[in-house]
Amino acid sequence: MQERAIRTRNAILSAAAKVFEERGFQAATIAEILAAARVTKGALYFHFQSKEDLAEGVLREQDEQLVVPERPCKVQQLVDVVMLHAYRLQTDCMVRAGVRLTMDQHASGIDRSGPFLRWTDTCSHLLEKAQEQGETLPHVAPAETAGVLVGSFAGVQAMSQAISDYGDLMTRVVELLRHVLPSVVQSAVLTSVDLAETRGAKVFAEARSLRGEREAVTDTPRS
Amino acid sequence: MQERAIRTRNAILSAAAKVFEERGFQAATIAEILAAARVTKGALYFHFQSKEDLAEGVLREQDEQLVVPERPCKVQQLVDVVMLHAYRLQTDCMVRAGVRLTMDQHASGIDRSGPFLRWTDTCSHLLEKAQEQGETLPHVAPAETAGVLVGSFAGVQAMSQAISDYGDLMTRVVELLRHVLPSVVQSAVLTSVDLAETRGAKVFAEARSLRGEREAVTDTPRS
Helix, strand or coil: CCHHHHHHHHHHHHHHHHHHHCCCCCCCCCHHHHHHHHHHHHHHHHHCCCCCHHHCCCCCHHHHHHCCCCCCCCCHHHHHHHHHHHHHHHHHHHHHHHHHHHHCCCCCCCCCCCHHHHHHHHHHHHHHHHHHHHEEEECCCCCHHHHHHHHHHHHCCCCHHHHHHHCCCCHHHHHHHHHHHHEEHHHHHCCCCCCCCCCCHHHHHHHHHHHHHHHHHHCCCCC | CCCHHHHHHHHHHHHHHHHHHHHHCCCCCCCHHHHCCCCCHHHHHHHCHHHHHHHHHHHHHHHHHCCCCCCCCCCHHHHHHHHHHHHHHHHHHHHHHHHHHHCCCCCCCCHHHHHHHHHHHHHHHHHHHHHHHHCCCCCCHHHHHHHHHHHHHHHHHHHHHHHCCCCCCCHHHHHHHHHHHHHCCCCCCCCCCCCCCCHHHHHHHHHHHHHHHHHHHCCCCCC
């Protein structure tokens, strides 16, 4: 894609995210998204065929934008994936909109299982590597543990949103990990895993600098 | 309340639950709820002042209708509370509507933190009793563990709804408990806790028979 087309696409997705977050998927209209994106109808339909298509675009953004650096300890890498996602949920309205769409039981016509399954795959893959390296306890089934992590993260973030508008998100995510990891990870590995509440911000800075020049081309400002 | 007034109130709440579940809180109207409940406007406003008030009524139903019998092992009682809630989520549309409202980020004007906090209190209380009886590990902080359980349950049910329309709910809830309990409970206690997927149905039957005659007066058919 040309740089300009990418910018237009990003502007449309950001606008869609904002409108979905404020109004909910069901109530949101293409007209509102057009007005917020300040693009022509033609430009929008060049990139997206429908409201459902826009929602799928927003859903995909949450897993495709940033990559956690490789770590020698795969449990740490898994923790970093979780913490980075929590940090982005607090700071990036596109990620927030994606998560809200995923949790929106009235968003019919879009595939809400997708993000759950993609996150489960990501975590499962890291747990398999952790297993190969002997970091996990012998009984662990990576896919099952990944499902538990993804499901429980989804609820912890929803609870944090309802109670504190994400003010206590990092505390709750760390508490979740401290309750689940001891059933999954060898204790000698546990002692060296960084579970600080500031971990998400740290990983975010790293991931952004890794993304390097690519960012200069494809990124538009967010918040 | 007179028996007839209780019946009318229950009919209104069941209708509200149905309309909220189908349409979402934002889109639902009092007129739709009136039509579904087949009661007069006067009867509805005698019991509930507004749509928000109806939503609060639905939210409260999920924690007030059934009580888990006392168990000698408080960890088992906690497990039973969780399993019973999962079972009711699969089988009772009032409970489902309450949980959906709690998770509905577009239901502005109602206190969505209430159910999270009330469930956390219930679990925290049971964990304190478990602690007094020496069933928990020494480091456990009941309120924190209760928050983790309630948050993660909320997400696991949302994931199950999105992926399988609650078909795999029991499997996922058992997996969650198997991942969290070993970090919380003495292993000698763990071996005697019943975590079977059929536990919820069993506890439901017990709780219903315990409720005994009260049910004959206040209950209307559901699901």
